[in-house]
Amino acid sequence: VGATIVAMRIAIALYENLTALDAVGPYEVLGRLPGAEVVFTAARVGPVRTDQGSLALVADATFDDVPEPDVVLVPGWPPNMPIPDVDALVGWLRRVDAHTRWTTSVCTGSLLLGMAGLLTGRRATTHWAAMDMLAAHGAVPVAQRHVIDGKYATAAGVSAGLDMALTLAAALTDVTTAQAIQLGIEYDPEPPYDAGSPRTAPAELVPVVRSVLIDRPV
Amino acid sequence: VGATIVAMRIAIALYENLTALDAVGPYEVLGRLPGAEVVFTAARVGPVRTDQGSLALVADATFDDVPEPDVVLVPGWPPNMPIPDVDALVGWLRRVDAHTRWTTSVCTGSLLLGMAGLLTGRRATTHWAAMDMLAAHGAVPVAQRHVIDGKYATAAGVSAGLDMALTLAAALTDVTTAQAIQLGIEYDPEPPYDAGSPRTAPAELVPVVRSVLIDRPV
Numbered sequence: 552v553g554a555t556i557v558a559m560r561i562a563i564a565l566y567e568n569l570t571a572l573d574a575v576g577p578y579e580v581l582g583r584l585p586g587a588e589v590v591f592t593a594a595r596v597g598p599v600r601t602d603q604g605s606l607a608l609v610a611d612a613t614f615d616d617v618p619e620p621d622v623v624l625v626p627g628w629p630p631n632m633p634i635p636d637v638d639a640l641v642g643w644l645r646r647v648d649a650h651t652r653w654t655t656s657v658c659t660g661s662l663l664l665g666m667a668g669l670l671t672g673r674r675a676t677t678h679w680a681a682m683d684m685l686a687a688h689g690a691v692p693v694a695q696r697h698v699i700d701g702k703y704a705t706a707a708g709v710s711a712g713l714d715m716a717l718t719l720a721a722a723l724t725d726v727t728t729a730q731a732i733q734l735g736i737e738y739d740p741e742p743p744y745d746a747g748s749p750r751t752a753p754a755e756l757v758p759v760v761r762s763v764l765i766d767r768p769v
Numbered sequence: 770v771g772a773t774i775v776a777m778r779i780a781i782a783l784y785e786n787l788t789a790l791d792a793v794g795p796y797e798v799l800g801r802l803p804g805a806e807v808v809f810t811a812a813r814v815g816p817v818r819t820d821q822g823s824l825a826l827v828a829d830a831t832f833d834d835v836p837e838p839d840v841v842l843v844p845g846w847p848p849n850m851p852i853p854d855v856d857a858l859v860g861w862l863r864r865v866d867a868h869t870r871w872t873t874s875v876c877t878g879s880l881l882l883g884m885a886g887l888l889t890g891r892r893a894t895t896h897w898a899a900m901d902m903l904a905a906h907g908a909v910p911v912a913q914r915h916v917i918d919g920k921y922a923t924a925a926g927v928s929a930g931l932d933m934a935l936t937l938a939a940a941l942t943d944v945t946t947a948q949a950i951q952l953g954i955e956y957d958p959e960p961p962y963d964a965g966s967p968r969t970a971p972a973e974l975v976p977v978v979r980s981v982l983i984d985r986p987v
Contacts, residue, residue, distance in 0.1 A: 572797040572954065575824070579790040579927065582821040589823040598816070598827045603800040605807040606793070607827035609816045658955075679955060696959040708955025709797065710931065718961045730964035730971060734978045736790065737876075737897060737926025739965030740958035741914040743936045746948035747957030753948060760952045 558586045559723065562620035562647065565593040565610045566640050568633065571601040572709050573626030573657040574608065580716035581622070583732045584724055592617045592643075594636035602629055614643035619650040622723070627658025627709070629764045630681060641666045653719060655704040657712035664705070665690055674700040678708035679749050680761040710747070713738060776804045777941065780838035780865065783811040783828045784858050786851065789819040790927050791844030791875040792826065798934035799840070801950045802942055810835045810861075812854035820847055832861035837868040840941070845876025845927070847982045848899060859884045871937060873922040875930035882921070883908055892918040896926035897967050898979040928965070931956060 561581050563574050574591075582589045593599050593610030600607045625644060628634060645667040648654050656664050661677040664670050665688025675690040676682075676698045685692045697706040697715035706715035717738070721729035746752040752760075779799050781792050792809075800807045811817050811828030818825045843862060846852060863885040866872045874882050879895040882888050883906025893908040894900075894916045903910045915924040915933035924933035935956070939947035964970040970978075 570797070571793050575789050575793040578821075578824060579788070582823055589821070591824055603796075603807070605800055605829070606796060606809055607829075609825035609827060611823070611825075696957070707957075708953075710954050710956040710958065713928065714959050714961060721961070726962065727971070727974070730962050731974045731978055733960060733962055733964045734967070734970040734974055735926075735982065736928050737965055738928040738958075738960055739914070739925075739969065740928065740956075740960065741932050742951060742956055742958065743932060743939070744944065744948050744951055746951045747955055749952070751957065752952040753945070756945070756949045756952055760949055764953065 559588070559621035559652070560617070561587055561589045561622040561624065562592045562617045563589060564623065564625045564640060564644070565591050565599040565608055566628070566634050566636055567600055568602045568628045569599070569626045570628055570658060570709055571606050571608060573660060573712050574624070576710060576712040577624055577657060577716035579736055580713065580720055580732050581624070583735060584720055584728065590617055594639045602632060614639060618647065620647055621651060622653045622655065622719070623647050623651050624655045624657065625660040625663050626712070627656070627660040627662070627678060630659055630662065630684060631764065631766060644669065651702065653702050653704060655715065655719065657706045657715065658708045661685055661690070661705040662688060664703070670703065673703055674698050675703065675705040676707050677705065678764065680764050777806070777839040777870070778835070779805055779807045779840040779842065780810045780835045781807060782841065782843045782858060782862070783809050783817040783826055784846070784852050784854055785818055786820045786846045787817070787844045788846055788876060788927055789824050789826060791878060791930050792842070794928060794930040795842055795875060795934035797954055798931065798938055798950050799842070801953060802938055802946065808835055812857045820850060832857060836865065838865055839869060840871045840873065840937070841865050841869050842873045842875065843878040843881050844930070845874070845878040845880070845896060848877055848880065848902060849982065849984060862887065869920065871920050871922060873933065873937065875924045875933065876926045879903055879908070879923040880906060882923070888921065891921055892916050893921065893923040894925050895923065896982065898982050
């Protein structure tokens with residue numbers, strides 16, 4: 552199997568209160584691309600606490616250290632939590648976008664791309680509970696697992712980053728490489744319930760979950 | 770929706786060269802259980818570098834700090850990489866197992882449970898490429914997405930931790946709570962390829978991926 556080798560720098564943005572799986576799911580895929588170098592980037596080097604509080608991911612580089620990544624990925628966060636460094640983050644997203652081959656997000660990360668002005672008039676997606684917020688940033692919300700519009704790839708909520716990352720892996724290299732990565736992480740999902748979407752979940756759960764993620768804490 | 774509230778301590782073990790998604794997938798599920806407290810635990814407090822090298826996860830407690838968790842989860846690693854603190858890790862797994870309600874693993878984490886002597890004669894699973902190694906530890910390997918034998922729950926490779934964690938979430942609380950978590954992380958998978966298992970992947974990829982994960986680097 553002769554995999555395509557690509558030299559590319561992939562920057563994954565970290566910021567306080569991000570959702571860990573939004574970043575780590577795609578990392579597990581994109582980090583396995585032959586020739587790819589992934590760097591976790593934040594306003595400051597060091598631990599960045601994620602939304603549930605029990606886990607910190609470490610940033611090895613500052614935003615300024617990574618001015619021209621080939622691929623940028625921004626994870627999401629529960630919009631009812633603050634992002635202390637939001638201006639630094641959004642400013643960096645806007646600057647690096649001038650150089651990227653791909654600008655990507657998972658979950659409500661697309662709201663941050665929207666704040667950077669990068670999704671105006673573009674088809675994009677986000678967590679199902681945040682679709683209205685995405686529209687408020689001028690994007691055209693599309694209820695798909697992931698959406699590609701030009702060089703902008705956006706994924707639906709949290710776990711959707713895995714699916715988007717496999718699609719990106721194929722676009723950056725070839726289908727065989729993406730399939731090898733899928734086999735390596737044994738991504739052959741068997742959810743025990745069919746409740747992962749507002750289309751399939753028990754209807755009474757939809758407003759409850761929306762409230763946990765979106766509404767201001769009382 | 771009246772969710773079951775459970776007070777329980779969930780310890781997720783970290784060690785150098787672990788596979789990040791093995792830990793973070795289940796964390797994203799179990800950390801959302803009402804009343805659950807997750808603690809990331811390692812031989813030492815501080816950053817723990819994961820297998821691909823670009824990401825460190827932070828341990829907030831030492832193994833000694835967490836002597837009696839209700840649930841323990843040990844992620845896997847590529848068995849061709851070293852685990853410097855393997856004795857401390859395996860010793861702790863053996864000790865805490867005397868107190869747990871659930872002792873669990875993702876991917877090759879089951880080999881570590883095996884080294885601790887906890888899977889002898891038990892049905893268990895692991896990454897598809899490591900099934901022979903699991904048998905060598907006295908377990909009875911079963912090629913399922915996850916396997917439950919008594920209080921021992923083991924998941925297949927990497928991404929299978931998500932499916933196992935949802936099953937555990939229901940066992941620890943109730944099905945409705947597990948479904949709400951599934952909806953919260955929008956776990957409605959749509960892999961772009963059907964290559965996540967050696968049953969479905971292009972046959973020529975199977976030995977290549979096995980070699981990357983299992984064989985000694987040349």
